[in-house]
Amino acid sequence: MSEAATCRRCSRPVVREAENFETFERMHWSCFHYEFEHQAAGSPDDDPDIACRDPACPARAFDREAQPDWFADE
Ligand SMILES: [Zn+2]
Ligand SMILES: [Zn+2]
Structure with missing residues (x-):
């Protein structure tokens, strides 16, 4: 495991999807969804x-x- 990942949208730690951290633009899945996909x-x-x-x-x-x-x- 790498260093604790921190979401760049909400500044909280990314735990569950840490292995997909880069895929989701250094965010939580849900933050990525609301930032890019939701609207x-x-x-x-x-x-x-x-x-x-x-x-x-x-x-x-x-x-x-x-x-x-x-x-x-x-
Ligand atoms: Zn987040
Ligand atoms: Zn949505």
């Missing part, structure tokens, strides 16, 4: 509490009006 994947206004169309979007855990994910039939 592009369809969340209006980039609100992190509104689920985007990424089936792995963390907001799906509590957004009861989440739109269908991008694997769903239109």
